[in-house]
Amino acid sequence: QVQLVESGGGLVQAGDSLRPSCQASRRTFSNYAMGWFRQAPGKEREFVAAISWIGAGGFTGYSDSVKGRFTISRDNAKNTLYLQMNNLKPEDTAVYYCAADPGSVATMKGLKVRYWGQGTQVTVSS
Numbered sequence: 451q452v453q454l455v456e457s458g459g460g461l462v463q464a465g466d467s468l469r470p471s472c473q474a475s476r477r478t479f480s481n482y483a484m485g486w487f488r489q490a491p492g493k494e495r496e497f498v499a500a501i502s503w504i505g506a507g508g509f510t511g512y513s514d515s516v517k518g519r520f521t522i523s524r525d526n527a528k529n530t531l532y533l534q535m536n537n538l539k540p541e542d543t544a545v546y547y548c549a550a551d552p553g554s555v556a557t558m559k560g561l562k563v564r565y566w567g568q569g570t571q572v573t574v575s576s
Contacts, residue, residue: 490544545572
């Protein structure tokens with residue numbers, strides 16, 4: 451069982467930055483692919499970014515809508531996942547969810563996820 455707790459969301463203006471984080475409970479955090487997903491009101495949950503487990507070299511993947519603006523990273527010593535979000539836009543407004551899965555970045559892009567966090571709200575005003 452992996453428990454995931456997000457923090458670091460908030461209300462910002464367009465063009466600002468945020469860095470939400472996700473604290474994982476399990477010591478084998480480094481053995482899981484980790485990802486961020488988001489869900490806006492009235493929309494389905496969508497993939498944002500993912501990073502592979504340590505054995506796969508920390509390979510990353512991003513959705514086209516955030517590529518070049520967001521950066522996913524992980525600190526395996528601290529069991530913590532981060533999402534650096536720069537140049538935020540109003541369309542980035544959503545609840546952001548941390549996720550963990552023993553699979554790969556490719557499977558996470560298909561929304562195959564074993565463990566979810568409770569989410570953190572990110573609101574970007576224009």
